[in-house]
Amino acid sequence: MSLLNIGVSALLTSQGSLATASNNISNVNTEGYNRQRAEQVTRSADFQGGYYIGTGVTISGVERIYDSFIVSQVRTYTSQESQQDTFLSFARQIDDLLGSPQLGLDSGLESFFNAVHEVSNNPTSISARQVMLTEGEILANRFNTLDDQLREFDKQVDNLLAVSVKDINSLSKGIAELNAAIISSGASTTGEQPNDLLDRRDQLINELSKFTSVNIIPEDTGAVTVLVGNGQALVVGTANIELHEIVDTSTNPVRVGIGYGSAQVDVSAQLTGGSIGGAFQARNDVIDSARTELDALALGVTNSFNAQHRKGVTLNGTIGGDLFSVPTPPTTVDAGSIRLAITDPRDLAVAFPVGVTNADLTTTPATLASGSGQIEIASIDATPPLALPLLATNITLTFNTATNQYTATDGVNPAVTISYDPNTDSGKSVSLTAPMTELTLVLSGIPANGDVITLGNSSAIGDNRNALALADLQVAKTLNGGTQSFADSYSVTVANVATRTRQADIGQKTQQGLLDQVNLRRESLSGVNLDEEAANLIRYQQSYQAASQIITVSNTVFQSLLNAL
Numbered sequence: 176m177s178l179l180n181i182g183v184s185a186l187l188t189s190q191g192s193l194a195t196a197s198n199n200i201s202n203v204n205t206e207g208y209n210r211q212r213a214e215q216v217t218r219s220a221d222f223q224g225g226y227y228i229g230t231g232v233t234i235s236g237v238e239r240i241y242d243s244f245i246v247s248q249v250r251t252y253t254s255q256e257s258q259q260d261t262f263l264s265f266a267r268q269i270d271d272l273l274g275s276p277q278l279g280l281d282s283g284l285e286s287f288f289n290a291v292h293e294v295s296n297n298p299t300s301i302s303a304r305q306v307m308l309t310e311g312e313i314l315a316n317r318f319n320t321l322d323d324q325l326r327e328f329d330k331q332v333d334n335l336l337a338v339s340v341k342d343i344n345s346l347s348k349g350i351a352e353l354n355a356a357i358i359s360s361g362a363s364t365t366g367e368q369p370n371d372l373l374d375r376r377d378q379l380i381n382e383l384s385k386f387t388s389v390n391i392i393p394e395d396t397g398a399v400t401v402l403v404g405n406g407q408a409l410v411v412g413t414a415n416i417e418l419h420e421i422v423d424t425s426t427n428p429v430r431v432g433i434g435y436g437s438a439q440v441d442v443s444a445q446l447t448g449g450s451i452g453g454a455f456q457a458r459n460d461v462i463d464s465a466r467t468e469l470d471a472l473a474l475g476v477t478n479s480f481n482a483q484h485r486k487g488v489t490l491n492g493t494i495g496g497d498l499f500s501v502p503t504p505p506t507t508v509d510a511g512s513i514r515l516a517i518t519d520p521r522d523l524a525v526a527f528p529v530g531v532t533n534a535d536l537t538t539t540p541a542t543l544a545s546g547s548g549q550i551e552i553a554s555i556d557a558t559p560p561l562a563l564p565l566l567a568t569n570i571t572l573t574f575n576t577a578t579n580q581y582t583a584t585d586g587v588n589p590a591v592t593i594s595y596d597p598n599t600d601s602g603k604s605v606s607l608t609a610p611m612t613e614l615t616l617v618l619s620g621i622p623a624n625g626d627v628i629t630l631g632n633s634s635a636i637g638d639n640r641n642a643l644a645l646a647d648l649q650v651a652k653t654l655n656g657g658t659q660s661f662a663d664s665y666s667v668t669v670a671n672v673a674t675r676t677r678q679a680d681i682g683q684k685t686q687q688g689l690l691d692q693v694n695l696r697r698e699s700l701s702g703v704n705l706d707e708e709a710a711n712l713i714r715y716q717q718s719y720q721a722a723s724q725i726i727t728v729s730n731t732v733f734q735s736l737l738n739a740l
Contacts, residue, residue: 178732182725184231188215189719191234196711199703207378209701210240211370239370240701246377247391248693250384254448256686257385261335261453263683265328266461266676272324273465273669280472280665283317286310288649294525295642299490304520315499315513318473322511325466326428332454332462333431339386339451340418340433346383347401347415350376354398355413362397383409388448404446407435418442430458461675468668470509475654476661477501477508483648486555487524487641488633494561495524495641525642527552528565529614530633533626536569548574548597548622552630553604554644556613564632566609576624583607597621 195213202208216235220227276282290307297303353376360369380401383389392400394412401410409416419434421441432443433451446452477499484498500516501508517523531550535542550572555565572581572593579597584590593605595618607614607630614630622628654664 177729179726179729181229181231182722182729184218184233185722185725186719188213188232188234189715189722191237192715193712193719195237196708196715200705200708200712203703203705207374207381208703209370209374209377210703212238212240214238236367237370239368239373241373242697242700245693245697245700246381249690249697250381250389250391252686252690252693253381254384254388254452256683256690257449258447258453258456259679259683259686261450262457262461263453263676263679265332265454265457266672266679269325269328269461269465270669270672270676272321273672278317278320278324279669280314280317280321281662281669283310283314284649284661284665287314288646291642291646291649294523295639295646298525298639298642299637301520304490304523304525307523308515308517308520311498311517312515314476315515318469318476318510318513321469322466322509325462325469326511328462329428329430329458332458335450335454336431336433337420339454340420343383343386343403343409344415344417346379346386347409347417349379350383350399350401350410351413351415353379354410357397358413360397384449386449387446387451404442404448407442407445461672465668465672466510468664468671471654472661472664472668473510473513474508475664477513479648479651479653480645483641483644484524486527486561486644488526488528488563488638489524490521490526490636492563494528494563496522498523523642525645526633526636526638527555527640528561528563528632529555529612529630530638532629532631534629535571535627536629536631537571542627544622544626544628546574546623546626547620548626548628549618549620550628550630551617551619552614552640553617554615556615565612566630566632569629569631570607570609572628572630574622574624574626574628576622581618581622581628585609593618 192213192215195211199210214235214237215232218230218233220229273279287307287310290303290310293303294300294307353372357369357372357376360367360372362368376399380389380391380399383401383403387403390402390406392402394400396412398412399410400408400412403409407416409418416436419439421432421434421439423430423432423441432441433446434440435442443455446455480499481497481501484495487495489495497516500514502512529552531552532541533544533549535544566585568585568587570583570585572583574581574595578592579595581593581595582590583593588610591607593607593616594600595603597620601619603618605616605618607616648661650660652658652660652663654661659667
């Protein structure tokens with residue numbers, strides 16, 4: 176090997192190293208680029224009898240500085256952070272919606288019940304009744320608005336899924352094409368890696384992980400098989416399997432799902448991670464949960480108010496109807512179907528059809544009770560539709576101090592005795608059954624011996640007892656198996672969403688921290704350091720200049736030999 180050839184090898188090697196460093200510098204801002212390094216190795220020495228003479232240097236290859244484990248971590252954390260971020264975005268919007276003073280139900284329920292209390296204070300006031308109807312309509316509208324907004328969030332999920340399917344198909348097609356190019360490069364036979372193609376493929380796979388979880392299986396040909404979700408093959412060799420937007424008509428509202436392959440098999444439940452996993456999680460854990468709880472509250476409000484309102488008497492003296500309109504069957508009530516069923520304030524049934532008189536009405540004139548005994552009708556339990564008059568005859572209750580008992584009789588049916596000790600039983604609640612009706616009575620005070628209290632059909636004028644019963648629904652534990660009031664139920668719904676939002680916020684920050692950490696590790700290994708590359712340029716420039724001197728010396732020696740001849 177001549178001195179000239181050694182110099183040329185050093186010159187070409189330095190030139191290749193300079194080109195590699197320059198390529199690194201030029202791609203410092205290229206997303207997904209992995210730093211490259213020219214690997215220099217000594218050339219095979221020549222055996223000169225009893226010894227070996229070196230023959231120079233060469234570049235054995237240009238290595239991509241790459242760690243598959245770190246890259247796999249980047250994909251995993253990218254997918255998890257994207258899922259948490261998408262879920263958090265939806266959860267925050269729903270949390271803001273349910274907690275809004277303008278749109279939430281807390282203030283709507285309070286304003287409505289305040290209007291009910293005003294009617295109970297002034298049952299004959301048309302203006303108070305009109306305010307109650309107005310607040311009832313506002314409450315119904317709030318239910319409708321919340322339902323509309325939740326449906327709108329459902330549409331946003333549908334739109335996100337539809338766009339994601341298109342992006343995933345585009346990325347999978349690009350990965351398959353890069354697989355084909357990598358196979359064509361002959362990397363599997365020559366051992367030389369097409370670094371730029373590999374970088375581009377890794378970048379597409381990383382972008383894919385933003386949509387769903389991704390697993391990679393390397394192939395001997397240099398291609399990779401890409402699995403998404405719970406193991407659905409998206410790219411196999413040079414072929415990609417497309418996802419499809421499918422419509423699930425079995426749900427209300429109709430929703431978008433994701434189909435796999437030409438058969439469009441529904442794999443919505445199998446796609447986890449990424450923005451798709453976050454969207455499905457938001458739909459299942461927040462949107463559906465909030466709508467279910469809101470619908471249960473809507474059903475409870477309509478059933479409770481309608482049942483009580485149908486037990487009252489209107490200002491026109493007729494039995495009340497439904498306060499809120501409901502679909503048929505009533506079990507299909509949801510927050511979007513509530514409507515106010517009454518438009519005329521006189522149709523509000525705020526009176527009871529049965530009244531109490533502290534006197535014996537069978538005498539003329541009526542004999543007033545001399546003691547302080549009181550009987551209050553707390554509720555009327557009868558199967559609607561009720562018919563007036565509710566009682567066929569008056570019911571009299573006569574007190575006997577010797578036995579501490581009321582004797583109730585309607586003059587037709589057998590008498591009934593009710594035990595009541597004024598010293599210990601004040602406030603006692605008892606049930607009295609009349610034909611087709613059960614009255615809940617509250618006994619109080621100290622009646623005198625022989626005092627008679629009469630229960631009879633009453634006029635609606637000035638009676639507020641059904642309004643009071645309607646107002647009592649504000650604190651009544653009518654929901655969730657008798658453990659929650661309306662406000663309690665809504666507070667639990669708001670708290671559940673707030674808790675999920677807080678958890679998602681913490682989870683997103685945690686995943687973002689992990690992603691930033693692993694990205695820093697990747698950058699420290701595979702990223703381009705301009706200071707390091709600048710130092711390499713100087714080092715390779717000096718080696719290039721030194722190699723030039725070898726050629727110059729070789730030329731001088733050769734000229735000297737020629738001149739000697």
